[in-house]
Amino acid sequence: MVSVLDHIIGPRVGQRDLAKHGMKYGAPGFILLIARVLLLISLFVPFWHMELVAPQYPENLHLTAYVNHLAGDVAEINSLNHYIGMRPLEEAASVERTIGVYIMILFVIMLELASFIHSRWAVLLVLPVLTFPLVFLADLYFWMSHFGMNLDPDAPLSNSIEPFTPPILGSGFIGQFETIATAGPGLILASIASVLMIVALFFHRRAYKPLVMASKAAAKKAAAKKAAD
Amino acid sequence: MALTRFSSKVILTAGMIAFGAASSAMAQSMNDVQKVAKERGLTTQDLIAAAKTYTPTGMKDEYVIMSSGGHSGQVFVIGVPSMRLLKTIAVFTPEPWQGYGYGVGDEILDEGNVYGKENRWGDTHHPALSETNGDYDGDWLFINDKANARMAVIDLRDFETKQIVKNPLFINDHGGAFVTPNTDYVFETAQYNVPWGADYAPMSEYKENFRGAVTMWKFDRKKGRIDKEKSFAIELPPYWQDIADCGKLESDGYFFLNSINTELATGGIEQKKPPFEAGVSMNATDYLHIINWKKAEKVFQAGDYSMVKGFPVISLKTAIAESLLHVTPEPRSPHGVDVAPKGDFIVVSGKLDPHTTIYSFSKIKAAIASKNFSGHDEFGVPVLDFDSVMEAQVEVGLGPLHTQFGPDGYAYTSLFLDSAVARWTLGGSYGSANPEPDWTLVHKTPVHYNIGHLGAAEGDTVDPDGKYLVAYNKWAVDRFIGVGPLLPQNFQLLDISEQGTEMPVIYDMPLGVGEPHYAQIIKADKLHPWSVYPEIGWDPATQSVDPFAPRPKMERVERKGEHEVEIFMTAVRSHFTPEHVTIKQGDTVKWRITNTERAVDATHGFSIPVYNITLSLEPGETATVEFVADTAGTFPFYCTEFCSALHLEMMGYLMVEPNE
Numbered sequence: 001m002v003s004v005l006d007h008i009i010g011p012r013v014g015q016r017d018l019a020k021h022g023m024k025y026g027a028p029g030f031i032l033l034i035a036r037v038l039l040l041i042s043l044f045v046p047f048w049h050m051e052l053v054a055p056q057y058p059e060n061l062h063l064t065a066y067v068n069h070l071a072g073d074v075a076e077i078n079s080l081n082h083y084i085g086m087r088p089l090e091e092a093a094s095v096e097r098t099i100g101v102y103i104m105i106l107f108v109i110m111l112e113l114a115s116f117i118h119s120r121w122a123v124l125l126v127l128p129v130l131t132f133p134l135v136f137l138a139d140l141y142f143w144m145s146h147f148g149m150n151l152d153p154d155a156p157l158s159n160s161i162e163p164f165t166p167p168i169l170g171s172g173f174i175g176q177f178e179t180i181a182t183a184g185p186g187l188i189l190a191s192i193a194s195v196l197m198i199v200a201l202f203f204h205r206r207a208y209k210p211l212v213m214a215s216k217a218a219a220k221k222a223a224a225k226k227a228a229d
Numbered sequence: 230m231a232l233t234r235f236s237s238k239v240i241l242t243a244g245m246i247a248f249g250a251a252s253s254a255m256a257q258s259m260n261d262v263q264k265v266a267k268e269r270g271l272t273t274q275d276l277i278a279a280a281k282t283y284t285p286t287g288m289k290d291e292y293v294i295m296s297s298g299g300h301s302g303q304v305f306v307i308g309v310p311s312m313r314l315l316k317t318i319a320v321f322t323p324e325p326w327q328g329y330g331y332g333v334g335d336e337i338l339d340e341g342n343v344y345g346k347e348n349r350w351g352d353t354h355h356p357a358l359s360e361t362n363g364d365y366d367g368d369w370l371f372i373n374d375k376a377n378a379r380m381a382v383i384d385l386r387d388f389e390t391k392q393i394v395k396n397p398l399f400i401n402d403h404g405g406a407f408v409t410p411n412t413d414y415v416f417e418t419a420q421y422n423v424p425w426g427a428d429y430a431p432m433s434e435y436k437e438n439f440r441g442a443v444t445m446w447k448f449d450r451k452k453g454r455i456d457k458e459k460s461f462a463i464e465l466p467p468y469w470q471d472i473a474d475c476g477k478l479e480s481d482g483y484f485f486l487n488s489i490n491t492e493l494a495t496g497g498i499e500q501k502k503p504p505f506e507a508g509v510s511m512n513a514t515d516y517l518h519i520i521n522w523k524k525a526e527k528v529f530q531a532g533d534y535s536m537v538k539g540f541p542v543i544s545l546k547t548a549i550a551e552s553l554l555h556v557t558p559e560p561r562s563p564h565g566v567d568v569a570p571k572g573d574f575i576v577v578s579g580k581l582d583p584h585t586t587i588y589s590f591s592k593i594k595a596a597i598a599s600k601n602f603s604g605h606d607e608f609g610v611p612v613l614d615f616d617s618v619m620e621a622q623v624e625v626g627l628g629p630l631h632t633q634f635g636p637d638g639y640a641y642t643s644l645f646l647d648s649a650v651a652r653w654t655l656g657g658s659y660g661s662a663n664p665e666p667d668w669t670l671v672h673k674t675p676v677h678y679n680i681g682h683l684g685a686a687e688g689d690t691v692d693p694d695g696k697y698l699v700a701y702n703k704w705a706v707d708r709f710i711g712v713g714p715l716l717p718q719n720f721q722l723l724d725i726s727e728q729g730t731e732m733p734v735i736y737d738m739p740l741g742v743g744e745p746h747y748a749q750i751i752k753a754d755k756l757h758p759w760s761v762y763p764e765i766g767w768d769p770a771t772q773s774v775d776p777f778a779p780r781p782k783m784e785r786v787e788r789k790g791e792h793e794v795e796i797f798m799t800a801v802r803s804h805f806t807p808e809h810v811t812i813k814q815g816d817t818v819k820w821r822i823t824n825t826e827r828a829v830d831a832t833h834g835f836s837i838p839v840y841n842i843t844l845s846l847e848p849g850e851t852a853t854v855e856f857v858a859d860t861a862g863t864f865p866f867y868c869t870e871f872c873s874a875l876h877l878e879m880m881g882y883l884m885v886e887p888n889e
Binding site: 073075076079080083156157 | 801802803825826827828874875878
């Protein structure tokens with residue numbers, strides 16, 4: 001049991017080595033720390049933004065998605081959407097928004113744990129966090145197309161609009177509206193965090209792989225010696 | 230050089246005017262401007278006037294006129310310099326567009342019932358914007374009704390009437406509304422005198438039983454209402470108290486009030502007695518009333534008053550004994566009394582005297598202190614010696630009425646008979662602000678025609694802006710195309726930004742919805758109106774959320790009793806919920822409806838035929854209408870505002886099942 005845990009945690013670095021190569025061993029953990037900070041900040045800033053441009057809205061309509069809530073002209077957009085039979089925006093991704101913050105905190109903890117693990121198991125902890133921005137966009141796409149493709153056929157304007165999926169990044173047109181979707185600072189921070197995680201994993205591998213190899217070789221040697229005995 | 234640059238700018242702007250769109254202005258030139266000007270017969274002066282006033286789409290006005298509506302009973306909101314009518318505010322008169330008096334607002338109108346009788350019109354005369362330290366603060370607007378002596382309070386967050394109070398003592402007011410420099414009180418003065426409460430008394434008892442008075446309405450800024458409990462009146466002689474003005478800065482604490490008919494004329498043309506028009510103009514002078522209102526407030530608070538018609542009144546005797554009231558001669562049949570920006574001079578114009586007469590407040594104070602009286606009037610009121618309080622007289626022209634002030638030591642007086650606006654100079658500490666000698670007529674600009682009041686930008690505050698002046702002309706005669714024998718009034722905009730003799734008319738605005746008297750002009754950035762109500766379920770009557778306001782998913786028709794039903798309805802583009810409302814004939818109906826919109830301008834109307842109901846529900850607003858469904862039938866209700874593409878479809882049915 002202890003040996004399995006040791007195996008997962010990976011080899012420890014000796015005090016002398018740590019003092020001598022602080023940079024080498026500290027880098028992965030430090031970079032992951034920055035990634036954690038960026039993720040924490042992203043909790044408080046918009047992840048995604050859609051602007052709807054139409055003549056009668058001189059200041060445009062705005063929809064802003066945070067990890068845990070929607071903001072902007074939600075009521076007005078819902079009110080317009082009801083004409084084409086789209087469900088209220090609050091009903092989209094409600095589970096995701098409810099658990100979003102906890103997931104992010106879990107991610108931060110996973111990264112924290114990852115920086116203590118000196119084996120390849122660290123990758124397992126980092127990978128879900130690393131893919132988060134892509135998962136976010138995929139989820140957004142899923143909901144947008146789910147809502148856009150499943151319009152209420154009894155809605156007032158259902159004859160005059162075909163089911164559609166608005167672009168989740170970039171611009172498109174729905175009725176008299178031009179939609180312009182952009183990534184928010186939260187998504188950008190999370191993406192930077194992902195890049196940092198890749199960099200951290202690179203340094204992690206460079207620092208700890210030799211140690212893992214060495215300890216494996218030592219174990220092999222010990223096993224061979226034991227067998228020979 | 231500067232002039233050339235200015236005129237080229239003007240021409241460029243005029244070019245945009247001629248062709249409407251700035252985007253296509255590239256290929257246009259001065260030749261195009263000249264071509265249009267020639268075609269339309271416009272002079273260079275006209276083009277400059279156009280450039281000063283033309284307001285292209287999206288550009289906002291710099292000032293806002295709050296105009297009385299005369300016997301339309303309303304208030305008009307007009308932009309300056311565009312002179313576009315922005316809004317009509319219903320005050321004493323029901324108005325269907327705002328849904329005022331057709332199911333909602335009736336309780337406010339009812340506050341203004343006169344001896345139990347509905348009087349659904351008013352004669353609004355003198356609006357007063359609320360002030361802080363003698364300057365407009367853009368929060369409240371007060372307006373009087375001359376016809377029935379009522380005072381109304383308008384909230385400038387939503388530009389809606391919130392309160393009407395009926396004066397219990399008199400039936401007619403002209404002097405009102407005037408506010409103290411911090412809006413502690415709103416003044417209202419009687420004009421056509423009657424016995425207290427308009428009780429009956431024969432004309433032969435005029436001197437004994439008819440009363441003059443000034444009412445000091447206490448304004449509770451926090452509640453946004455006149456507090457009748459803390460209001461009181463001061464009895465005055467039965468002269469026709471006319472227009473007034475509050476002292477400010479140096480004269481803060483005082484109130485100045487004109488009077489007509491110190492002759493105590495009672496008319497009777499049919500009995501070959503002098504008609505009022507002659508009888509009230511016999512004396513060479515009338516009396517300027519000088520009232521120490523801060524002292525009067527103390528007398529009231531000390532309890533030195535009696536209750537008349539259920540309202541506290543400081544008697545004339547007490548007013549004289551406590552030295553609250555003094556008078557001094559003024560040119561006969563005066564119209565305006567206007568306090569100069571620093572509060573140091575009081576300008577009075579008697580319409581039958583070509584002069585304006587300027588009184589010095591420091592001299593008035595000295596005369597009161599030294600009891601420098603030339604005598605007492607027949608009611609025992611001390612008369613201050615005219616020569617000892619008069620500062621100057623300036624001959625301005627025929628029929629001077631009202632005076633406004635500029636920032637540069639100029640005063641502007643309307644000349645009714647001359648049909649002109651006179652610019653003249655103040656003396657004293659104002660004298661150095663302009664090149665002309667003190668107390669001198671500088672220039673007269675003809676206006677069209679028969680100017681009554683005039684308004685300069687913030688021209689009755691401690692800090693006048695100058696720039697614009699509007700002549701509120703009574704007659705238009707030949708200014709506009711014919712629209713039948715009832716002609717619009719003509720509001721003429723004058724540019725007063727240059728000193729000296731340059732103050733041209735730059736715009737004519739026909740106003741075909743009322744007969745305005747006074748109007749104040751406030752800097753637009755002092756107004757902070759809401760664009761939508763702050764929250765869904767907002768009741769404008771209380772300016773708070775109504776806990777019973779219908780909300781989405783809680784709409785219902787609820788039977789409360791055998792003959793009582795309550796409806797909870799919401800309105801949002803483009804449907805009402807519920808759409809079928811079925812009730813029984815004879816039901817007492819309480820119909821609650823909320824506009825759940827948050828978008829600017831997404832107003833819904835709500836109207837029910839037969840039952841004479843029409844409401845305006847602005848975004849967030851909730852309203853409650855009560856009526857008895859005494860007529861059975863099938864009644865489509867619908868949204869009267871073109872709210873959306875499916876506006877026509879925004880309707881429903883009220884089904885009133887017959888009893889048998």
